[in-house]
Structures are given as C-alpha cells and as structure tokens.
Amino acid sequence: MLSSFQGKLARNGDERKPVICIEGNIASGKTTCLEFFSKTSDIEVLTEPVAKWRNVRGHNPLALMYQDPQRWGITLQTYVQLTMLDIHLSATSAPFRMMERSIFSAKYIFVENLFKSGKMPEVDYAVLSEWFDWITSNVSIPVDLIVYLQTSPQVCHERLKQRCREEEKVIPLEYLESIHQLYEDWLIKRTSFPLPAPVLVIPADHDLQKMLHQYEENRDKILAASQV
Ligand SMILES: Nc1ncnc2c1ncn2[C@@H]1O[C@H](COP(=O)(O)OP(=O)(O)O)[C@@H](O)[C@H]1O
Numbered sequence: 001m002l003s004s005f006q007g008k009l010a011r012n013g014d015e016r017k018p019v020i021c022i023e024g025n026i027a028s029g030k031t032t033c034l035e036f037f038s039k040t041s042d043i044e045v046l047t048e049p050v051a052k053w054r055n056v057r058g059h060n061p062l063a064l065m066y067q068d069p070q071r072w073g074i075t076l077q078t079y080v081q082l083t084m085l086d087i088h089l090s091a092t093s094a095p096f097r098m099m100e101r102s103i104f105s106a107k108y109i110f111v112e113n114l115f116k117s118g119k120m121p122e123v124d125y126a127v128l129s130e131w132f133d134w135i136t137s138n139v140s141i142p143v144d145l146i147v148y149l150q151t152s153p154q155v156c157h158e159r160l161k162q163r164c165r166e167e168e169k170v171i172p173l174e175y176l177e178s179i180h181q182l183y184e185d186w187l188i189k190r191t192s193f194p195l196p197a198p199v200l201v202i203p204a205d206h207d208l209q210k211m212l213h214q215y216e217e218n219r220d221k222i223l224a225a226s227q228v
C-alpha cells in the first residue's frame with residue numbers, strides 16, 4: 001500500500017532503511033557482488049528481475065529487444081521501469097537493502113543508449129521520459145549510496161561470453177563501450193544526469209578473489225556511507 005509522505009507517494013508503514021544500489025556495465029560482476037553481501041544477515045539483497053524480463057506471460061521482451069531494438073526497445077524498457085519501481089517500493093526486513101541497479105540507470109543508461117544510438121524512435125523516448133518524470137516527481141524513491149563497479153568494456157565482454165546468456169550472444173563490444181561511456185558520464189564525470197545519491201567507485205577488472213577481498217575491505221565503508 002502507498003501513502004503520502006512529504007507530498008510524494010511512499011510505501012506505507014515501513015521504517016526507512018538505507019538503500020545501496022550496485023551499478024555497473026553488463027557482466028561487470030554486480031550479481032557476484034550481491035551474492036557476497038547476501039551472506040551478511042543485516043543486508044537484504046534484491047537482484048534485477050531478469051527472469052521477469054525474459055518471461056512476461058510467455059513473452060521474452062529482453063530477447064525481442066536484442067533482436068529488433070527499434071521495435072521492442074520501448075516494450076522492454078517500459079517493463080524494466082515497472083519492475084524496478086516495484087523493487088524500489090518493496091518491503092524490507094533487514095536493516096540495510098542492497099539492490100542491483102535502479103530505476104535511474106534503466107532510464108539514464110539503457111533508454112538513453114537506445115535513443116542516442118538511433119535505435120529508439122523519438123516518440124518512444126518521449127513517452128518513456130514522461131513516465132519516468134511522472135514517477136520520480138510523484139513517488140518517493142530513496143537511494144542513499146551508489147556503488148559503481150568500474151570495469152573496462154573488454155573485461156565485461158569476456159565475462160559476458162563466459163556467462164553465455166542466450167539473449168546476449170548478439171551483444172558486440174561496441175554496445176558495452178556505449179553503456180560504459182554513459183555510466184562514466186553519469187557517475188564519474190557527472191555531466192549527464194542528476195545523481196540520486198553519493199557514489200563509491202570500486203575498480204572491478206580484477207580476478208574474483210581480489211574482488212571478494214575488496215568487497216570485504218569496503219563493507220564497513222559502504223554500510224556507514226549509506227546511513228547518512
Ligand atoms: N572478478 C571476476 N573475475 C572473473 N569473472 C567474474 C568476476 N566477477 C564475476 N565474474 C563472472 O562474470 C560473469 C558475469 O558476472 P555477473 O556477476 O553475473 O555480472 P552482472 O550481474 O554485472 O551482469 C559471470 O559468469 C561471473 O561468474
């Protein structure tokens with residue numbers, strides 16, 4: 001249930017818990033990072049609802065988007081926007097919540113990439129932007145810290161091939177380079193879109209063992225920074 005809080009719709013009856021969003025390119029290691037933190041009892045981990053994007057009432061909008069972005073980009077991104085909003089508004093039992101990406105990166109990175117690369121008609125971009133602006137003006141979507149897993153597109157391409165998700169076999173290196181550039185403009189150069197929260201950058205090209213060590217080292221910093 002939603003109620004009104006400071007003029008915006010907000011989740012009812014929930015004590016406000018710190019929200020940490022893990023951001024990064026496709027196959028940068030976000031899910032692996034979340035798996036690490038899910039072992040901590042005071043953190044509730046919410047992964048991206050990719051299963052829903054691959055199967056909505058028997059349809060696969062993720063596969064359709066990669067096959068024909070011009071036609072299906074708006075279909076996928078409308079559903080991504082809805083499912084991410086649902087996650088932002090879901091109840092939390094643990095003291096901290098850690099989510100994979102956000103409604104903000106769906107718009108600022110993926111919608112923007114489709115539009116900028118000429119793969120989304122202007123009218124589709126306008127409709128998605130109207131929806132996004134309405135949601136963010138009328139619904140309270142608190143984010144307290146963004147953790148950016150900063151990778152090179154080449155490393156992501158290697159990890160993507162290794163993961164071998166069927167829909168993603170068509171993704172070329174150039175696609176990951178565009179997503180990387182948009183992330184850098186948003187979270188590092190800070191020249192494109194507003195930041196919903198402070199950003200902690202974790203270099204993430206390293207092997208798994210070193211990454212897990214870095215996560216352990218950063219655990220207290222992440223939890224403290226999200227509590228402001
Ligand atoms: N530091 C790492 N070094 C090598 N492979 C990794 C590393 N982190 C994750 N992987 C592997 O790369 C692939 C993508 O990782 P994943 O966590 O699913 O990325 P994301 O959730 O960002 O898409 C998976 O096969 C995963 O096992």
Ligand SMILES: O=c1ccn([C@H]2C[C@H](O)[C@@H](COP(=O)(O)O)O2)c(=O)[nH]1
Binds near residue numbers: 062076105
């Ligand atoms: O808004 C979005 C968010 C994600 N995607 C795509 C990109 C990937 O193919 C999958 C899942 O991303 P991961 O980085 O592996 O978690 O969904 C999209 O097209 N639009």
